[in-house]
Amino acid sequence: MKIEDIPESEAAELERRLLPLPHELSIHRKVVISPADVGISAPHAVPGAANRLRDLFMENAGVEADGSGFRIRIEIDRHRSLGALNDVPNREQAYLIEPVGDDELIIAGLEERGVIYGVMTLCQLLEKGFGRGTVTVPLATIVDWPDFEVRGFWGGLPLTFLPQMASLRMNQFECPAWFEAVPDRGLEVRMTGNLEDDPAATEHWSRPFDKARQYAAEVVPGFFHMDFWERRCPGVAAENPQIVGKGESAKGGFFKEKGFRALCASEPRVAELLTEAMMTVASWGVSGVCVWMSEFPGSQCECDRCMEQGQFQAEVRAAVRAWREVREKHPDFTMNVFFGAGGFTPGEKWIPDYPPRAMDEILADLPKEVRMCASMGVRDDVLQAFAGRGGLVNRCFIVSQQPGNYCLGEHVRTRMRQLLAQKARGISQYWSDWGPVADEALDFQLSALAEFSWNAQGRSTRACAESWATRRGAAEPSAYGAWIEIMSRMAAESSSMDEFIRTASWLNELSAVLVGNVPPDAYEGVDVAGVADDRKWQMLEWSKFFDGKRLRLRTEMIVRSAVYGATNSTDQSIANCRAACETAKRLESAEPGAYAELLLRYCELEKAGLELIEDARRPDGIGAFKEAMQRFMSALAAHGDVGEAGVETLERAYRDLLESVDGG
Ligand SMILES: [Zn+2]
Structure with a gap:
C-alpha cells in the first residue's frame, strides 16, 4: 500500500469524473493498493449500497473486497454525520465522505438515501482507478447534498432510461396511471406502458419498485387529468354517471376531437373513487401519488355546487379529502396536486391560464404537506409567493424539449439557478420524444438536468460538458467543453x-x-x-x-x-x-x-x-x-x-x- 500526494492536474481529472459535482470537495492524497487488500464493511447501512461498491471491485478486479489493508466503511451514522450535515439543505439525502487516518474511508449519512448517494459518488471516483493489480482510492473529503429535494420526470419516461437517470441522482419518476372499472372487482389502477413494456427490466422496475429504491429513487403514479377520466378510463363514467360534468362549459377545448370533459368534482363519488385508487397504490408500497387536475383551464361543471366552489377548487378538495382518508391507514402517504394547462380549443391563440381566483383559493387552503406541482397555466409570481410562504412547490416546466439540441444544457443551468432562488423544492422535466439511450445530444441534455438539479451553482455548462465527456471516455474532454461554451452563447x-x-x-x-x-x-x-x-x-x-x-x-x-x-x-x-x-x-x-x-x-x-x-x-x-x-x-x-x-x-x-x- 502506498500513500501519495495528488497533483492539482490529477485532482481536476478526478473532479471531472464526478457528475453531478459534489457541493464541497477536496482531494489531496490517494492510496494505491491491491484490490484484494480493500475491505468493504457496512455495519449499519443498507446492503444494496455496499453491494454496489462490492460489484465494482468484482467487475474490475475480480475480488470480493473483504481484505484488511484498507477499509471502506459505509454507515448510517447520526453522530458522525450530524456535525457536518445538520444544517445542509435536504439533509436526509446528504452524505459525508472522509478519510480516517490513512487506512480507512468512511461514507456516512443521516439516512439510507444519503448513504446510497455517497456510494454512487465513491463509485464514480473509483471506476477509472483500477490498474493492473492495483486500485487507486482517493482520500477525498466530501460534504454533499442536493439543491432540490425532488429531481425527476413527469409524464413517464421509458423504463430503459431509469437506471441511467437514477444513478445520476434523479430521484422521482412519475408514471401516468389510469383506472378501469372492472365488474365485481371495483376500480383497478393501471400504469401506462412505460414501466411495463420491457420484460427484462419489468421484474425490477415495476411494482413494488424495489430496484428504484436501491438507487434512492422512487416511482410515483400520476393519476390522469380529471377531464380525461370519462374518455380514457374504461367503464368509470358508465358505472358512475353522476361524476360526468354538467352543461356546455364542462366540455374542454378538445371535447369535439377527444371527448375530454371536466368531472362534476363536487360530487362525493369523485373523492370516493380517488380514495379507492390511492388505497390501491398505497398498498403497492409507493410513498405517494400525484393527482392531475383537469388539463383544460376553461372547464367548469355547471351544477350548483361546482359553480359555487369553482371547478378547480372542487377538484383539489376531492383529492385532499381522499388523501386524508388514505392517511388514516398510511400515515406517511404523500400527495402532489398537478396543474398543467393544455387541451386548448383549436384555433385559439394560446392555452389560457387557470382562473387566478381558483389558484389563490387553492393555495390558501392547501394542507402544508401537499405539494403543488405546476408546469403551465399558473402564474410564476403566484408560485413564487406560495414557495416564499413555505409552500412546497415542484416546478414541472424546466425547459422545452428540443431533440438534438446540445445547447439545452445552458438553458437548464439558467433555469435551475432561477428556480433555486425562487425557493422551489422540486423540479420535474417532461419529455415526450425519447430517442435511443445512446443518442449523444439527449445524453448530454439529461446529464445537464442531473448536474444542475443536484448542484445548480457548482459548474459552468462548459465544466459540465467536460465531466460528461470524461465519463463517456472521450479522448479530449476539454474540446467538448470548448465546443459547448461556444454553443452556449x-x-x-x-x-x-x-x-x-x-x-x-x-x-x-x-x-x-x-x-x-x-x-x-x-x-x-x-x-x-x-x-x-x-x-x-x-x-x-x-x-x-x-x-x-x-x-x-x-x-x-x-x-x-x-x-x-x-x-x-x-x-x-x-x-x-x-x-x-x-x-x-x-x-x-x-x-x-x-x-x-x-x-x-x-x-x-x-x-x-x-x-x-x-x-x-x-x-x-x-x-x-x-x-x-x-x-x-x-x-x-x-x-x-x-x-x-x-x-x-x-x-x-x-x-x-x-x-x-x-x-x-
Ligand atoms: Zn358539478
Whole structure:
C-alpha cells in the first residue's frame, strides 16, 4: 500500500469524473493498493449500497473486497454525520465522505438515501482507478447534498432510461396511471406502458419498485387529468354517471376531437373513487401519488355546487379529502396536486391560464404537506409567493424539449439557478420524444438536468460538458467543453432553430408579406419592450405575418430578430457557428459538428431573411435568400434528428414562397 500526494492536474481529472459535482470537495492524497487488500464493511447501512461498491471491485478486479489493508466503511451514522450535515439543505439525502487516518474511508449519512448517494459518488471516483493489480482510492473529503429535494420526470419516461437517470441522482419518476372499472372487482389502477413494456427490466422496475429504491429513487403514479377520466378510463363514467360534468362549459377545448370533459368534482363519488385508487397504490408500497387536475383551464361543471366552489377548487378538495382518508391507514402517504394547462380549443391563440381566483383559493387552503406541482397555466409570481410562504412547490416546466439540441444544457443551468432562488423544492422535466439511450445530444441534455438539479451553482455548462465527456471516455474532454461554451452563447439561436424546424417558423408567412397580404389584427399582443426605436418598424413588419395561433412563440423570435438587426449580431452568430464547426473537428463524434453546421446555416438564413424583409423589392435579395434556404435545407436533411416530414414541410413552404415572389 502506498500513500501519495495528488497533483492539482490529477485532482481536476478526478473532479471531472464526478457528475453531478459534489457541493464541497477536496482531494489531496490517494492510496494505491491491491484490490484484494480493500475491505468493504457496512455495519449499519443498507446492503444494496455496499453491494454496489462490492460489484465494482468484482467487475474490475475480480475480488470480493473483504481484505484488511484498507477499509471502506459505509454507515448510517447520526453522530458522525450530524456535525457536518445538520444544517445542509435536504439533509436526509446528504452524505459525508472522509478519510480516517490513512487506512480507512468512511461514507456516512443521516439516512439510507444519503448513504446510497455517497456510494454512487465513491463509485464514480473509483471506476477509472483500477490498474493492473492495483486500485487507486482517493482520500477525498466530501460534504454533499442536493439543491432540490425532488429531481425527476413527469409524464413517464421509458423504463430503459431509469437506471441511467437514477444513478445520476434523479430521484422521482412519475408514471401516468389510469383506472378501469372492472365488474365485481371495483376500480383497478393501471400504469401506462412505460414501466411495463420491457420484460427484462419489468421484474425490477415495476411494482413494488424495489430496484428504484436501491438507487434512492422512487416511482410515483400520476393519476390522469380529471377531464380525461370519462374518455380514457374504461367503464368509470358508465358505472358512475353522476361524476360526468354538467352543461356546455364542462366540455374542454378538445371535447369535439377527444371527448375530454371536466368531472362534476363536487360530487362525493369523485373523492370516493380517488380514495379507492390511492388505497390501491398505497398498498403497492409507493410513498405517494400525484393527482392531475383537469388539463383544460376553461372547464367548469355547471351544477350548483361546482359553480359555487369553482371547478378547480372542487377538484383539489376531492383529492385532499381522499388523501386524508388514505392517511388514516398510511400515515406517511404523500400527495402532489398537478396543474398543467393544455387541451386548448383549436384555433385559439394560446392555452389560457387557470382562473387566478381558483389558484389563490387553492393555495390558501392547501394542507402544508401537499405539494403543488405546476408546469403551465399558473402564474410564476403566484408560485413564487406560495414557495416564499413555505409552500412546497415542484416546478414541472424546466425547459422545452428540443431533440438534438446540445445547447439545452445552458438553458437548464439558467433555469435551475432561477428556480433555486425562487425557493422551489422540486423540479420535474417532461419529455415526450425519447430517442435511443445512446443518442449523444439527449445524453448530454439529461446529464445537464442531473448536474444542475443536484448542484445548480457548482459548474459552468462548459465544466459540465467536460465531466460528461470524461465519463463517456472521450479522448479530449476539454474540446467538448470548448465546443459547448461556444454553443452556449448560441443558445437563443438554437432554440429559434428548433422552433423553425417544428413550426416552419416565419417561412410560411414570409410569402404573405412579400405579396402584401397582411392580416388586420397583426399587431395585437406584440410586446415591443426592449427593442430599439429605429427597429420597431421592422419588428412590426414581421408581426404582420402572424396568424395568432403561435403568437407568443413567434413574438419572441421577432423581438429577437429585431434586436439582432439593431446590434448587427447575426454576423456575430455566424462567426460563433463557424468557430463551433472548427472546434467540432477535434471531437470523436460527428454529431456536434453536424449540429453546429445546421445552426450556421440557420443563422445565415435568418440574416438573408432579414435582408429580404428590409428590401423585398431589391432584385438580388431573393437570390441570396434562395441560396441560404437551399444550404439550410441540405444541412437539415443531413442532420439525422430532423424528420423527413419536417424537411418536407419546409420544402413546401419554400416552393410556395418562390411562387408568390415570382407571381408578385
Ligand atoms: Zn358539478
